[in-house]
Amino acid sequence: MTTRLILIEGLPGSGKTSTAEAAHQLLKNTSMSSALFLEGDVAHPADYEGVAYLTESEWRTFQRKHKDISTYTERFDGHYLVAYRKWHDHHPSLDSATISQLEQRDVYELPFELHQSLILKKWEAFVAQALTTDTTYVFECCFLQNPLTIGLIKYDLPEATLEAYIERLAAIIEPLQPILIYVDQPDVEKSFRKAIKERPTEWAEGFVSYYTLQAYGVNRSLSGIGGTITVLQERQAVERQLLDTLPFRVEVFSNEDFSAEARQGWLEQLIQTDAGIIDG
Incomplete structure (x- = not known):
């Protein structure tokens, strides 16, 4: 093979x-x-790569402010995986504070x-x-x-x-x-x-x-x-x-x-x- x-x-x-x-x-x-x-x-x-791991409450907080976050989110084992780099690539104007918060919850952190x-x-x-x-x-x-x-x-x-x-x-x-x-x-x-x-x-x-x-x-x-x-x-x-x-x-x-x-x-x-x- x-x-x-x-x-x-x-x-x-x-x-x-x-x-x-x-x-x-x-x-x-x-x-x-x-x-x-x-x-x-x-x-x-x-x-x-550029994926944050969030609790449900953390994700809900982000969702209230950014409705389109769902497009870049995968539910996993009671948590949420947010492809924030991909999200930012499609929305360059996304505020830096939001990205910084997600970076702190990166899978590699x-x-x-x-x-x-x-x-x-x-x-x-x-x-x-x-x-x-x-x-x-x-x-x-x-x-x-x-x-x-x-x-x-x-x-x-x-x-x-x-x-x-x-x-x-x-x-x-x-x-x-x-x-x-x-x-x-x-x-x-x-x-x-x-x-x-x-x-x-x-x-x-x-x-x-x-x-x-x-x-x-x-x-x-x-x-x-x-x-x-x-x-x-x-x-x-x-x-x-x-x-x-x-x-x-x-x-x-x-x-x-x-x-x-x-x-x-x-x-x-x-x-x-x-x-x-x-x-x-």
Whole structure:
């Protein structure tokens, strides 16, 4: 059977996005149905991006002021999931105070156990749907990066807790016969500083702030770019350990040279000639 899911993982600035886009294009070139979802996609079928989790009373308060909130709301287990980023995209004039309130209730701001339960159920629903199609999905960063962002960086949880979370995710997606492509950067500092130079200042400031002001960074008195690099190095170490525990295929692509040609050749060999992805 053809795999239904290709996961692209790696640190920020490693080349995940370019790799995911290239993999998606190669799948299309082989006449396969492929769907690409990059980091930050508000329409992601297996993750929550810009979604707030509200109690009924909180939601009713918002509804009284904003009647159209219902269009962007999904009822879940006695609570309400509000796709506030999508709402704001369609209504740019939405006041900043409202958005700020919803951001504070974002799924990625919830206590870990509640957050985890929402994500696991989202993945379960996605897998059930994906098994009914002939589409191969290409996901950037939502399998390792996002769980570690909340589990390791935000809450500084024990490694055993992180491993258990990834193990549960892996069990859910295993029916899709996934393949994980890990875009590896041997020199974390070099690749991150490269990303800082190439991306907007606002991105760098926001990234450094988040990585050093959450529990992991605070508990170790980390700050600035140097502190962020320390966190990234730890995250990479955890990710590499997790790769060895996964019950499905993992391929590591060393992207130290950031060579588009080398990446293309590597992906072509993987996608066009490998029976693990395309039926032989």
